[in-house]
Amino acid sequence: MKIVTQEEIDGHTNATIRGAAEGAFLSAAVAIPGSLLLNRRWASYRALPLSLKVMGTVIMIAPCISIQAERRGLEFDRAHWTGAGKWELDREAAEEEARWGALTTKDKVGDWASRHQYSIILGSWVLSMAVAGSIISRDRHQTLPQKIVQVRMWAQGLTIGVLIGAGILTHNQRQAALQRRPVDHSWQSLLAEQAREKEEARRAHSNAPNPL
Template sequence: MKFATEEELAGHHAATVRGAIEGVLGGLAISLPASWYAQRNWAYYRALPPHLKALGVILVVGPCYAIQAERRGVEFDKTTWTGAGKAELEREERTQQARWSTLDTKAKFKEWAMQNQYKIILGSWAASMAVAGTIVMRNRYQSTPQKIVQARMWAQGLTIGVLIAAGVLTQTQRQQSHDNRSVDHSWAYILEEQEKEEKENRIRELARAGKTPAPASA
């Protein structure tokens, strides 16, 4: 088992911080112009209290911050992969790519949806909230406090719907994983790669000692 060095931990932290900054800036680049446009063009948006407008910005910036920070951290981790572990991960990646190329369009879309279910759920929730808020705020026969109460009721209902959808998708994914499960032989591949590395290292050591010529590189 390989333990992370101080340099690797510091590099991972720096990469994560860089990703977090990129995510925040990207989220602000989307949410602030959108809020400014809504403020100028929609009277019902101008009637919203400041904390709800700030919440809209946070709902965009928060996911961008978390996703980009994680992406940068994972990218850095990949640069530190070495030895048998790296070879096994690359083999699994090639296997997944080969499997993906054999799927038809419907199967690809279904698998993509299962892998990105929470992004889809969150995006659908945000879009439905925006539509519901637009409909509520256009009602000229309600006061602003009444509109806010109605918007909160919509938010509660949509949140419950999102939780139910997440539960259904999670159960479906578990069932598919159970039906398509296979025996994990990755440990055997890793042992094989480690044995190959040890042999190559011994040959190099003997070659440096002058006992046998180094093997020609392929």
């Protein structure tokens, strides 16, 4: 078992903070100008309370901060893996790359969608809100509260459809995975690599010159 040093802990913390800062700056660079542009060109958006505008901006920025911070932390961890652990991770990455290369285009789309379900659901909700809002805002016979209710209903309906599709996709993916589920022998490979490292260390120690 590897003992984590204080330097590694500080490095991981700095990497996480750097990722959070990157997520904040990049998302703010999109969310804030987007909000200002909507406020300038869309009368319905200008009529919204300031609290709702701020909430919409925060909803876009906060997940980006968390996601990018986690990504940087994981990158730091992977970069500092050594020995049998690193060898096993490299082996699994090579197997995953080979598996991905053997998939058809349809299977790749399904595999990607199953691994990014939450992003697809959130993106579909945002897209449906934007599309429904742009269409309903042209109706001059409805008041602003009525338009907001209509946009929310359309977005909810489309999101429910996406959720149903995601559920069906997940079920199919799990059934297919159970049918071709391989036996995990990674623990054997890890033990073999650890034994090899110990043997190399023993040989290096035995071949070291005797100071006496």
